[in-house]
Amino acid sequence: MNQASHFPTWADIEQAAARINPYIHRTPVLTSQAINTLAGASLYFKCENFQKVGAFKIRGAMNAIFSMGQDEISKGVATHSSGNHAQAVALGAKTRGTKAWIVMPSTAPEVKKAAVLGYGAEVITCEPTLEARESTLKSVVADTGAQFIHPFDDWRVITGQATAAKELIEEVETLDALIAPVGGGGLLSGTALSTHYLLPEAHVYAGEPTGADDAARSFQAGRIIPSTQPQTLADGLLTSISEKTFAVIQHHVKNIFTVSDEEIVAAMRMIWERMKIIIEPSCAVPFAAVLQQKEQFAGQRIGIILTGGNVDLGKLPFK
């Protein structure tokens, strides 16, 4: 059976947009002459760093939480996340009027833990491995009866993330390419689906840190090869892709570029200095890929989703 027959449809994405619109910000699309000159292309930045909870993750979490019936949601929700999805589920639960349990690795930035607690969720700290996250989450779900909202391997979440590219394309109208960062692949697969439905001629690319390049390796190999010891300061992209996100990526993504942490910090610094906006290291990855692949993208109109702006101001990577 063709995997693509399970993919969210355009109607699903439209329904998700209508469902979550009351609870999210319509974020602006910004451009910068200075950045375009540096890139040799016309870049359209969808500023999800200005989104509620400071990241696009609120889209997927809200869509999942507001998709559920009252019975299903009554015992609360649970998830594991290194950061922004944690805040998103916490705020989503608060908005829906239910409880949230968030499993976070001990390495998650303090500012993100504090924000989750601020939304009234309970934080359970675990070792920073995928195994520890999953086993801790399993026991939380067993103890509480909460509904698990996976950070990306969930069609409701992917459909929610797709609404960011939907808004970007509807505002800018013509684009030659869209680029998203890839960690677990929720945003990338959502971006690929919206682009497929709205701009079938445009190409979708991903940027990935060299130190957490499971998506690039899996894409080349044609099968999922998870990261074992991912190492990158782009802490939102440490996770490995999943079955659902990989299926969409195989169908609808043209290529995945890997960039070093040095390239990521340089790209992040350019955006901070030239655009005067705060972005996380993770969301500098697509711009770093554009700078690395200048010839490929020369003169094109490129949409880039700036995924989030949650940084620890006491631990910035600039010298």
Next chain:
Amino acid sequence: MNQASHFPTWADIEQAAARINPYIHRTPVLTSQAINTLAGASLYFKCENFQKVGAFKIRGAMNAIFSMGQDEISKGVATHSSGNHAQAVALGAKTRGTKAWIVMPSTAPEVKKAAVLGYGAEVITCEPTLEARESTLKSVVADTGAQFIHPFDDWRVITGQATAAKELIEEVETLDALIAPVGGGGLLSGTALSTHYLLPEAHVYAGEPTGADDAARSFQAGRIIPSTQPQTLADGLLTSISEKTFAVIQHHVKNIFTVSDEEIVAAMRMIWERMKIIIEPSCAVPFAAVLQQKEQFAGQRIGIILTGGNVDLGKLPFK
């Protein structure tokens, strides 16, 4: 003779806006629910940190440079500035197609010197005192025949800075108060004039660093008392007010609040963390004043001009 009869008129401000509009950005007005909750008031931030050269100063410099006839401008322009006015005059001269000589104190941030050089201006470094600035500038003007554009004690500059508040008021329409930071007083007096013409019932306030509080002391004393050894990390506000700016301030400003460097850094951090935008320490001063004077401003609609976003990312004041 009444000093106010020399003040720029509403027609002057409208002409300045028409003159400079082709060369500047229309900057957005941003709001933040989180910030409003912290302040207990509705704040409307005019984001001149997104302006060309990263600061409102381009308005006054462009207005002065494009007010001059071809003969007057033919030998170039010159100024002294600790930062943003320097970049503004440099870009203004480049735009008009003439030369610029910029006298900068040796303490000016490297990023600001580099930007001035990038616009093709010549930089002359001097000791960080008002005396050294003025004597160096005098010899540059004598040697070159360049026209001096004072950073603030110049009606053309004040009229240009007034266009920021004009845009803010025209967009937001009703405001109870406007607050600007005060260094030399160019932005403050421009803000006071636009408010006087457009919203005569609204009050204009200033925020000033405690370590450079010449405007507050002069305002209380009724005569200019310059700072002798100003000390604040708000490096855009080290200068003392001038005859022209003090005259407008005496006529049209309601009160001047002083805030400590600790209050400035705390306010700056809140704006970075909650709004995800980059602002200089100097432009956190009005927000710091609102937080300090919560009772005074409770429930009001307040316009704040975020003056600039040029910071040295390698030397941030966060821990």
